[in-house]
Amino acid sequence: MTVGIGLVGCGTVGCGLLELLGAKKDCLKGRYGVDFRLVFATDAIKGTVFSKDGLNLGELAAKLARDGNFHGADAERTASNNINIKDLVGESGISILCEATPTNYKTGEPGMTIMKSALASGANVVTSSKGALGLDMAGLKKLARDNGVQIRFESSVMSGTPLINLIRGPLAGCSVTRVEGILNGTTNFILTRMEEGLEYAEALAEAQKLGYAEADPTGDVEGFDAAVKVSILAGEVFRTRLDIEEVRREGIMSVKPEDIRRAAARGAKIKLIAGAALDGGKVTGYVLPREVESSDPLASVSGVTNAVNIVTDNLGTISIIGPGAGKIQTAQGLISDMLNIASGIMWT
């Protein structure tokens, strides 16, 4: 089965998707019987390429790596052509749009407009960006349903480590009452280095040097990033709107080395725990530093790794641990979503 796809946003994640799809083309065809044909790729800065017969993934990835843009590529479309999403989706007849633009938490743009256009045009959407989902997951899902398509977003939380698809598919039949864990790799790295004796400022500087933390680390260390993910999980798992401002939030700046040492003396660890819970019909969200016992799988999670405990009725607690970020890891989440759409999973 050939499945036409389009890509919007050719930054780190988009490039990762081109690379991974190129590298795994034969493997995906062999194992899942799905041949993804990339019909277009477009980026606000790098330009647009379009070919009804399918673009060469390896060539595109190489061109981006070499020149940083699509200018001069055989399949290039310039701004004089129509390159808005609605027209690209309509002309290409793709089944799935991959949305991988940088996210804006305040407006959800440009992802919001792009995804709404694609869904309204009858394309399924897979996305790695959090902004639009945090702001209006229900609206996006409704638009998808109304157009007989899906929106999937495994990569928006824990990159390709399966959490959302795990709950949707393999845990189908379970009712979840709580989802909580380590959803921000940067702060877990900093806390891990503090366990190893560094001061907060030293650990943060190291995280910045390694590219884990940004120059302005607020989004991570004050818990905003984790709070957006909690909002997404509340929407997905509990089908409830939980605004980011409603998530009780405390970052890791209040964690003192002596707190970490005191916990260590008891065999425990301090972790920034982000979660959403359903209690008495009400969903609450939180991002709080908390002491975690050594018997809890979350305690074994160090560095930038992410981990979540899923509390269910039928199985008790299920834990899933894996990477929380990365170019290929995020692309994997998009591919998982694309394959699951191709397989025609019923519920969304």
Added chain:
Amino acid sequence: MTVGIGLVGCGTVGCGLLELLGAKKDCLKGRYGVDFRLVFATDAIKGTVFSKDGLNLGELAAKLARDGNFHGADAERTASNNINIKDLVGESGISILCEATPTNYKTGEPGMTIMKSALASGANVVTSSKGALGLDMAGLKKLARDNGVQIRFESSVMSGTPLINLIRGPLAGCSVTRVEGILNGTTNFILTRMEEGLEYAEALAEAQKLGYAEADPTGDVEGFDAAVKVSILAGEVFRTRLDIEEVRREGIMSVKPEDIRRAAARGAKIKLIAGAALDGGKVTGYVLPREVESSDPLASVSGVTNAVNIVTDNLGTISIIGPGAGKIQTAQGLISDMLNIASGIMWT
């Protein structure tokens, strides 16, 4: 959507399925749009009940709990009627047969014959029993394919904790090179109690008293149970036949209290690690006691809990932790498989 199902085997797992399906009927209808209608339940000892309009799950579960059999139930069929599987499946027109008979590792019976009959009659099969899968997974899968149906077996390894469906669905796109972990709760319980100071014999006696270990504990402590699961994982993940005899196997009887103490002094644990790995095109299987570092999530897993590390190309290592046995936990795995069949997942 109404989905007709039949149940073969009304022991602990079968009863669990009746209970759980009864308790979650409305929830499954609401969340997944699937209404499972149990048309028949049959057990070699307890008898057979059949109703085209659907049996009352709560009443059946209560009758089994009270009388231990179906004798005298309104919907009872006696041996004078035809109650072989082929006829039951044919007459009932069910979509899914749930196979939950006790397993025989040497012959795969009675599951093997039951499942082959059902598949050949055009019914999907979900099963919790390991024997037939360990002996001829490829044959069963081929028979399913040839008849346009599926055979699914999430519950055969780690009960309802998602491992097989996790790799099939949410991890789709990843190539797995190794799956290994704690697949036998009984031996992990014994090792945990030995960490806490008990001798092997004391820990075993306690496991027997709690119902975790059988009077003849060979299947668990010598690693047979884990080896069958390794064989199933090799068949599912690597699509390779790996006979139980080919699995390198050493039980926990060689583990000495001083080994455990020595490991503990380094912050490590001794675990019975069962796994299958693909290396240079060859699949090997093993069940061996091994020292596990505290940084490995497997080290945090105590008691009867199970856990697996899945080593992949795209994501590195993904860990999943959850219950490895239990009436409701196993029934949950069957329900997950049933929902996934109902949703029409493409690849099997």
